[in-house]
Amino acid sequence: MEISFKGKRALVTGGGRGIGKSIAQALLKCGAEVIILDKIEADLQKFKEEEPSIIPLPCDLCDWDATRKAVESVGPVHLLVNSAGVAVLTPFVDVKKSELDWVFSVNFQAIVNVSQVVAKGMIDRGEGGAIVNISSMTTNVAFSEHTSYTSSKGAVDSLTKIMALELGPHQIRVNAIHPTIVLTDMGKIAWEEPKKRMKYVVRTPMGHLAEPTDIADGAVYLLSDMAKMVNGTILHIDGGLTCN
Numbered sequence: 331m332e333i334s335f336k337g338k339r340a341l342v343t344g345g346g347r348g349i350g351k352s353i354a355q356a357l358l359k360c361g362a363e364v365i366i367l368d369k370i371e372a373d374l375q376k377f378k379e380e381e382p383s384i385i386p387l388p389c390d391l392c393d394w395d396a397t398r399k400a401v402e403s404v405g406p407v408h409l410l411v412n413s414a415g416v417a418v419l420t421p422f423v424d425v426k427k428s429e430l431d432w433v434f435s436v437n438f439q440a441i442v443n444v445s446q447v448v449a450k451g452m453i454d455r456g457e458g459g460a461i462v463n464i465s466s467m468t469t470n471v472a473f474s475e476h477t478s479y480t481s482s483k484g485a486v487d488s489l490t491k492i493m494a495l496e497l498g499p500h501q502i503r504v505n506a507i508h509p510t511i512v513l514t515d516m517g518k519i520a521w522e523e524p525k526k527r528m529k530y531v532v533r534t535p536m537g538h539l540a541e542p543t544d545i546a547d548g549a550v551y552l553l554s555d556m557a558k559m560v561n562g563t564i565l566h567i568d569g570g571l572t573c574n
Contacts (some may be wrong), residue, residue, distance in 0.1 A: 334360055342354045342357070343413055345411075348462075352542035354549065355432060367400065414436055415437050416432065420475055425478060449502055465506040465507060468480040469487055511538050534570060537569075554564045
């Protein structure tokens with residue numbers, strides 16, 4: 331079955347690079363009109379040169395009010411992917427409040443903020459919609475120095491279920507994805523060292539890590555009508571790593 335998002339408008343946060351960019355490219359291929367929200371204007375400009383049809387939306391997700399205004403300004407959104415994320419590697423005993431504030435602001439609070447604006451529009455139009463939150467398998471497998479990141483993603487998992495429960499009656503489906511290690515620019519901060527990375531490769535039944543396109547394929551499925559009864563679930567795209 332071919333997936334088509336013709337006539338649909340999609341918003342991807344953190345879509346200027348990495349997993350978010352791969353998801354945006356997949357949505358474009360499926361015919362969606364795609365809005366890219368990202369803080370780094372150079373990334374938006376580069377993506378716009380590669381894909382002239384995208385709608386760039388420069389915005390700092392840490393700014394609650396500016397974010398709401400930016401999302402409200404783009405008009406109807408039928409599909410939302412909350413992909414923006416940040417990470418800081420710090421031993422637990424050294425984690426500072428400023429780190430927690432920043433990571434939770436981007437990884438958790440921004441999802442609440444953006445999704446509120448988008449979901450209210452979906453409810454007002456009465457057309458339903460679909461939302462995908464990019465979480466992390468680190469909520470199932472503990473990694474050292476990931477206190478702020480993993481905690482924020484655990485909050486995303488709980489939030490996803492609450493959103494699914496409350497928005498489901500409006501025919502708005504909300505699901506999350508747990509990617510394994512993906513060597514994006516952010517992923518390389520933690521996993522560029524081969525010995526450290528191989529520890530988890532050998533534990534993965536498939537024997538390799540994921541590509542951004544693997545996560546994009548999962549997002550496209552969850553946003554599509556092929557998943558019309560999938561709501562409040564977490565899709566593990568980890569090659570089976572969390573099986574053991």
